[in-house]
Amino acid sequence: MTTAEIDLPKAVRPSIAEMPEQRIGAVAMTAINDPDVIPLWFGESDMATPQFIQDAAVTAMQAGHTRYVSRRGVTPFREAIRDYTKFLWNIDLGLERISCTGSGMTSIMIAMQTLVDAGDNVVFVAPTWPNAYYAVDVLGGESRFVPLSLTETGFKLDLDQLFDACDDRTKALFVNSPSNPSGWMIEHDQMRDIMAFARSRGIAVISDEVYHRLVYDRRVAPSFLEVAEPEDALFVIHSMSKGWAMTGWRAGWIISPASLGDKMGELSVLNNTGAASFIQHASAVALREGENFVAEMVDRCRRGRDLVFQRLSAMDRVRMTRPEGAFYAFPKIEGMSDDLEFAKRLVKEARVGLAPGSAFGPLHDGYLRLCFARGEADMSVAMDRLEQALSR
Ligand SMILES: Cc1ncc(COP(=O)(O)O)c(C=O)c1O
Numbered sequence: 001m002t003t004a005e006i007d008l009p010k011a012v013r014p015s016i017a018e019m020p021e022q023r024i025g026a027v028a029m030t031a032i033n034d035p036d037v038i039p040l041w042f043g044e045s046d047m048a049t050p051q052f053i054q055d056a057a058v059t060a061m062q063a064g065h066t067r068y069v070s071r072r073g074v075t076p077f078r079e080a081i082r083d084y085t086k087f088l089w090n091i092d093l094g095l096e097r098i099s100c101t102g103s104g105m106t107s108i109m110i111a112m113q114t115l116v117d118a119g120d121n122v123v124f125v126a127p128t129w130p131n132a133y134y135a136v137d138v139l140g141g142e143s144r145f146v147p148l149s150l151t152e153t154g155f156k157l158d159l160d161q162l163f164d165a166c167d168d169r170t171k172a173l174f175v176n177s178p179s180n181p182s183g184w185m186i187e188h189d190q191m192r193d194i195m196a197f198a199r200s201r202g203i204a205v206i207s208d209e210v211y212h213r214l215v216y217d218r219r220v221a222p223s224f225l226e227v228a229e230p231e232d233a234l235f236v237i238h239s240m241s242k243g244w245a246m247t248g249w250r251a252g253w254i255i256s257p258a259s260l261g262d263k264m265g266e267l268s269v270l271n272n273t274g275a276a277s278f279i280q281h282a283s284a285v286a287l288r289e290g291e292n293f294v295a296e297m298v299d300r301c302r303r304g305r306d307l308v309f310q311r312l313s314a315m316d317r318v319r320m321t322r323p324e325g326a327f328y329a330f331p332k333i334e335g336m337s338d339d340l341e342f343a344k345r346l347v348k349e350a351r352v353g354l355a356p357g358s359a360f361g362p363l364h365d366g367y368l369r370l371c372f373a374r375g376e377a378d379m380s381v382a383m384d385r386l387e388q389a390l391s392r
Contacts, residue, residue, distance in 0.1 A: 015140050022130070023359035027343045031353065038374075038382040041343075041353040043180060043328070044247040045373035047300065050293045053244060053286045060281035069277045071265035073100025073253070080284035081238075081253050088212070088220045093255065097230070099264035100253050100280055102272040104210045104239030107254040109135050110267045111206050111235040114260065115171040116141040122206075123165045124174045125157055127181055127330070127360035127367070132174060132208065141171075145361045148184055150332060154321045155184035163197050172235075173198055176208035178221050181330045181360050181369035183323025185221055192227045195234070204233035210252075211326040213243040213294050216302050221325055231257045240275075242327075243294050244286045251275035251283045297373075301327045304372030304379050311383040317390050327373040330357070332366055333390070339365050350389035352382045 008017050024041055031037045065074075072078065078098045085093050101107045108131070116122060118140030124133055126145035133143035146162045148155040162173065173194060177186040198205045207224040215221050228234045236255040241247040251274075256264050268274055275283065286293075308329045309322045320331040336342050339356035347353050357367025372379060 013140075015137055019134065019137065023340055024130070024355040026340065027347060027355060028353060030344055031347045037347055037351050037353050038378055038385070039353045040370040040372070040374070040382060041355045043242070043371055045245050045297065045300065045327070046375060046378070047245045047297065047373075049245050049249070050290070052289060053246065053282050056285035057278050057282035060278035065277040065281050067277060069100075069274055069280060071269050071273055072261065073098070073274050074277060074280045074284075076284040077253075077280040077287075080287040084287045085225070085255075089223050089226055091223075091225050093225075094258055096258040096261045097255050098253060099256065099261060099268060100251070100274045100283075101268055102252070102275050103250045104208070104237055104241060104252040105131055105135075106250075106268070106271050106274075107235075107237040107239070107252045108132050108206070108208065109271060110254060110264060111172070111204075111237065112136055112139055112141075113267050113270075114235070114263060115204055115206075117171075120169050120171045121167070122172045122174055123162065123170055124361065125162065125176065125179070127179075127357065127364045128174065128176055129180045129208070130359050130361075132176070133361070142169075144170075145363055147361075147363045148179075148182055150319065150321065152321070154324065155179075155182045157184070157186065157190060159190060159193055159197075162194070166201065166203060170201075170203050172204040172206050174206045174208065175224075176210075178211040178214060178323075178325025180211065180326050181328045181355070181357070181367075183321075183326050183328055183330060185215065185324040188222050188227060191222060191224055195224065195227050195232060199232060202233075204235060206235045206237065208237040210237060210239040210242055212238075214298060214301055214327050215325040216298070216305065217324070225255065231259065233257065240283050240286060243297060244290050245293075245297065246283075246286070249275065249279050249283075251279050300375070301373050303376055304374060305329070307376060307379050308370070308372045308383065311387065315387055315390055328369050328371055330367055330369050332357075333368055336366060336368075339368060343368060346386070346389055350385040352385045352389075354386075
């Protein structure tokens with residue numbers, strides 16, 4: 001039953017009553033427990049959380065880390081984030097800029113709650129992860145989308161178009177790089193221009209960097225921290241989910257100007273006061289000791305990416321470029337009229353689960369997204385099935 005068919009109590013806010021259907025879920029729910037379907041619809045690997053992180057959580061729980069935590073997060077986790085930022089980008093962050101949250105999604109929600117009033121807008125580089133713009137909708141704001149264009153050499157962002165989409169009610173530019181779903185990655189020159197524009201207009205930048213480790217031609221993705229001043233209105237979104245195979249643990253962090261650190265903590269309390277204490281302690285261990293595992297994850301994704309790119313780009317109806325980062329392919333499918341119905345049909349008839357492109361903003365009907373963070377055997381069978389379905 002859709003929301004429109006249910007008689008909701010009058011008290012429910014219009015932005016909740018009118019929330020659009022979650023399109024990825026709508027496909028996945030058709031066969032979520034069917035073992036014959038290869039599930040490439042969600043953004044997670046088939047790898048389990050490594051044993052040393054699981055052990056760290058158990059040890060922390062047994063040591064009594066099961067109580068309320070400080071609103072900014074436990075000190076070992078915050079210190080680990082500080083050291084990890086230094087290690088990867090050579091940036092010195094004071095602890096006052098770091099707040100631990102209950103997930104990357106919670107970090108996004110906290111940033112939006114800090115910035116967006118009813119009637120304000122946020123401009124997204126599109127396509128983009130749907131939950132990020134639903135957060136704006138829930139607050140009564142407007143989400144605007146500036147599309148990347150698909151060229152022979154990859155997705156490209158036109159900065160004039162991005163800046164033209166801003167007006168007096170624009171509170172933030174939302175950039176997710178490496179991007180879910182497109183695999184696009186922004187470079188420092190465009191970051192610098194965005195930061196300068198935002199600074200001059202009093203607009204914040206929300207930089208979603210949850211896929212910073214999933215890059216294939218370098219050690220780490222560029223970060224907005226590298227082009228910003230410490231007191232710029234910059235919010236950097238991070239998550240334990242992707243690089244360490246911890247999607248179900250629900251832990252993340254947000255980097256803000258130091259002057260907003262206390263506000264981040266207060267808003268965190270109103271959401272869930274961050275991840276459970278023992279999870280934060282285990283996350284600190286993951287950041288400090290996880291480099292071998294991250295390398296393994298990147299290797300698995302690189303093999304998935306190469307296989308999927310080679311197979312998909314050879315198919316007649318498919319147009320795509322090689323993803324630069326993250327763990328998704330976002331092919332454009334010629335002659336596909338309704339991507340939601342098409343994705344549901346792929347589940348039923350081809351036994352492979354993909355997400356419809358229209359889930360990622362209103363401009364990307366005509367695309368499908370698939371996550372390639374799985375073993376080669378599965379990915380290979382998935383490509384065989386897709387090839388057959390697309391040749392019908
Ligand atoms: C671009 C992007 N940002 C943030 C998140 C949130 O991650 P989590 O809430 O699992 O930490 C995701 C998850 O898929 C994502 O794709």
